[in-house]
Amino acid sequence: MDGLITRDSAHDVPTTLARLNNALRAKGITVFATIDHGAGAAGAGLELRPTIVVIFGNPKAGTPLMQAGQTAGIDLPLKALIWEDEKGGTHLTYNDPVWIAARHGLGSKAGQAVASLSGALAALAEAATGEN
Helix, strand or coil: CCCEEEEECCCCHHHHHHHHHHHHHHCCCEEEEEEEHHHHHHHCCCCCCCEEEEEEECHHHHHHHHHHCHHHHHHCCEEEEEEECCCCCEEEEEECHHHHHHHCCCHHHHHHHHHHHHHHHHHHHHHHHCCC
16 A cells, blocks of 8 residues: 555545535635546446545646656546445545655655645545544
8 A cells, every 4th residue: 555645534435525525625626527436336237335536636736746757647636535444434545745756756856846735635634534
């Protein structure tokens, strides 16, 4: 699981998703797509616990990573996975920006952008999963 950050949620999947979308909207971050893997599985006659990917971003935050190394674009825009485990617990998982930077050899050129993204993602995850 190298490069992934997972937070347990105090809420079910629909509530965690709504809270994430509200937090993104409040920060002016664009949601490009929401992919419901569970619905896709059901459409194919298969079962899958709730599993939803939200793809989101802001060019001011992501572009500096791609300026430092264009291959970072494969990991952008950012994604959050909201999922239910086999015991009914809800989690939110996302790629660690430090891992993205290391994966693409961005070095110190992207240091400030990586630090900003790390803080922003942690705050969004807290807003989506926290008690408040």
